[in-house]
Amino acid sequence: GDSVTQMEGPVTLSEEAFLTINCTYTATGYPSLFWYVQYPGEGLQLLLKATKADDKGSNKGFEATYRKETTSFHLEKGSVQVSDSAVYFCALSEATNAGKSTFGDGTTLTVKP
Amino acid sequence: DAGVTQSPTHLIKTRGQHVTLRCSPISGHKSVSWYQQVLGQGPQFIFQYYEKEERGRGNFPDRFSARQFPNYSSELNVNALLLGDSALYLCASSPPGLGLRNEQFFGPGTRLTVL
Numbered sequence: 001g002d003s004v005t006q007m008e009g010p011v012t013l014s015e016e017a018f019l020t021i022n023c024t025y026t027a028t029g030y031p032s033l034f035w036y037v038q039y040p041g042e043g044l045q046l047l048l049k050a051t052k053a054d055d056k057g058s059n060k061g062f063e064a065t066y067r068k069e070t071t072s073f074h075l076e077k078g079s080v081q082v083s084d085s086a087v088y089f090c091a092l093s094e095a096t097n098a099g100k101s102t103f104g105d106g107t108t109l110t111v112k113p
Numbered sequence: 114d115a116g117v118t119q120s121p122t123h124l125i126k127t128r129g130q131h132v133t134l135r136c137s138p139i140s141g142h143k144s145v146s147w148y149q150q151v152l153g154q155g156p157q158f159i160f161q162y163y164e165k166e167e168r169g170r171g172n173f174p175d176r177f178s179a180r181q182f183p184n185y186s187s188e189l190n191v192n193a194l195l196l197g198d199s200a201l202y203l204c205a206s207s208p209p210g211l212g213l214r215n216e217q218f219f220g221p222g223t224r225l226t227v228l
Contacts, residue, residue, distance in 0.1 A: 042221055043219040099169075103148075
């Protein structure tokens with residue numbers, strides 16, 4: 001079945017540092033790929049998505065590129081802020097149905113001033 | 114517009130009891146999905162309903178059931194609760210025209226504790 005593997009956390013960075021969170025996946029066909037963010041005590045918010053190979057999703061300074069040849073969707077941000085501290089989840093779904101998604105176990109990011 | 118709403122926010126039950134969780138999707142959304150998120154793990158897919166029909170079911174026992182009403186709100190029912198059912202239960206809704214805008218919007222969740 002489908003699966004998503006994220007780099008283990010927690011990740012602790014200083015403000016303005018460069019962030020990379022690795023994500024690789026196993027799926028049949030051509031899935032859509034997502035990054036979600038979860039702040040303490042809240043539900044998940046969609047951060048960005050990509051629907052086909054070589055697509056780059058971007059939002060709020062975060063970026064991730066759909067790499068089919070390496071089955072990866074790594075999350076990057078050039079300069080993190082304290083407010084970016086949260087849990088980040090990589091996920092995949094069928095190309096036409098995000099409502100049946102498979103998630104990774106999440107990576108906790110803490111940014112210190 | 115209001116987002117996805119869930120009730121109750123928190124719930125404490127004892128083993129063997131039954132629980133019903135409720136979800137109201139974003140207005141105009143016809144698809145509702147349920148996920149279980151155990152502490153320290155990612156959400157796991159339980160059910161999806163679209164236009165009141167079950168569209169998918171994850172690897173959960175028959176103690177878990179759900180339904181969707183004509184107004185597209187949904188209930189998740191869990192019978193014979195076990196300690197391992199303690200988790201955050203998330204509901205998500207998706208815009209109509211699956212595939213045209215392939216994304217889902219999550220509610221804040223219901224925190225279920227089984228003692």
